[in-house]
Amino acid sequence: MKISTSRLALVGLTVFFAGAAAHAQSPAITITGAGDPVNVTQGATYGYSFTATSDLYVTALGVLDDFGDGLDEAHQVGLFDGIGTLKTVTVPRGTSAALVGGYASGSTTRGGFRYVPISPVLLTAGTTYSVGAYYDDMDTEGLLTTEENVVFTSNPLITFGRALFSDVNVFSYVYKYDPTASSTNGYFGPNMQVTAVPEPGVVAFGFLAAGSVLGLIARKRKG
Numbered sequence: 001m002k003i004s005t006s007r008l009a010l011v012g013l014t015v016f017f018a019g020a021a022a023h024a025q026s027p028a029i030t031i032t033g034a035g036d037p038v039n040v041t042q043g044a045t046y047g048y049s050f051t052a053t054s055d056l057y058v059t060a061l062g063v064l065d066d067f068g069d070g071l072d073e074a075h076q077v078g079l080f081d082g083i084g085t086l087k088t089v090t091v092p093r094g095t096s097a098a099l100v101g102g103y104a105s106g107s108t109t110r111g112g113f114r115y116v117p118i119s120p121v122l123l124t125a126g127t128t129y130s131v132g133a134y135y136d137d138m139d140t141e142g143l144l145t146t147e148e149n150v151v152f153t154s155n156p157l158i159t160f161g162r163a164l165f166s167d168v169n170v171f172s173y174v175y176k177y178d179p180t181a182s183s184t185n186g187y188f189g190p191n192m193q194v195t196a197v198p199e200p201g202v203v204a205f206g207f208l209a210a211g212s213v214l215g216l217i218a219r220k221r222k223g
Contacts, residue, residue, distance in 0.1 A: 025059045025195040027113065028131075028158055031103040031188060033151035034110075037066040037142025040135045043169035045078075046143055046187035047132030049161030052123045056157045060193035061089045062115035063133045066142045068102065070095040071114060073141060076134045076171040077190050079121060085173065086129075089116040100193075113191040122197070130164055132174035133190035143189035150188060157194050163187045 028050065040046070061077040071093045078088040091097050097114035104110075123129055135143065144150050145163070154160040163186050164174040 025193045026155060027101060028155045028192040028194050029160070029188065030101065030153050030155075031144065031150060032153065033104045033149070034144050034188075035105065035149050037064070037144050038147070039142050040139060041137060042167060043134075043136040043139075045132040045134045045166045045168075045172050045174050046163075047130055047165070047174040047190045048163055048186050048188075049128055049130045049174075050154070050158040051128045051161060052125050053157055053159055054125045055197040056123050056194050057120035057197060058087070058118070058123060058192050058194055059120050060115040060117045061087065061091070061131070062097070062100070062113040062191045062193070063091045064111060064141070064143055064189050064191070065099060065114045066111045066144075068099060068111040071097075071141055073136075073139055075141070075189075077116075078132055078171065078173070079192065080130045080132065080173050082128065087118055087121050088171075089118060091116050115191075115193055117193075120195075128161065130161075130174050131190045131192055132164065132166070132172075134171035135189065137169070143187055145187055146185040150186065152186070152188065155194055157196060160186070 058079055061079060063071070063075040063077055065071050071091065074093045075091045076088060077091055079086045091114055095114075097116055099112045099114050101112035102109045103112070133143075135141070152160075162177060165176050165187060166172045166174050167176065
């Protein structure tokens with residue numbers, strides 16, 4: 001079967017950019033210290049808002065596995081803008097989803113976030129978005145809030161906003177904010193993996209690489 005040189009170049013570009021994106025992805029929120037997670041007493045979707053500081057791709061959605069020993073239940077996680085849902089996934093129970101990170105809790109290291117990869121979703125600089133994860137009222141998997149002395153850092157690609165929730169007892173868009181709550185600065189159950197949109201110079205390098213591939217193929221055919 002013959003494969004055109006243009007198709008080979010396209011494959012080369014795809015592999016180049018996919019590899020670059022996978023290599024550069026990192027968590028939107030990194031927890032460095034916290035107390036014990038809390039269990040919810042009412043089924044609801046918990047999360048937070050954030051603003052993109054530059055154009056970026058969201059490449060995975062995840063949820064906190066507080067002990068790192070597997071999720072007790074599956075969790076729906078969603079990415080939202082001001083209009084509606086951009087992407088949803090279900091992070092399965094158990095340990096099949098990739099575990100990333102870990103945080104200090106006293107003298108021990110606990111948990112991390114389990115992620116499910118998604119087709120990259122483009123977020124634009126200066127736009128505010130939100131992310132949320134659903135917890136039912138029987139869920140034994142905890143989430144972290146600022147009430148539990150959470151110490152966290154935000155990825156430079158985003159500016160962290162504030163805690164949001166939806167108290168409808170089904171998975172839904174997070175939009176409510178309670179300024180009187182002790183956890184107003186964040187509900188850290190959901191998380192994301194993000195990566196920067198390649199700079200024009202990187203794109204140019206990709207096309208240059210593809211051109212080199214085409215040149216090698218042409219020379220080989222002449223030879």
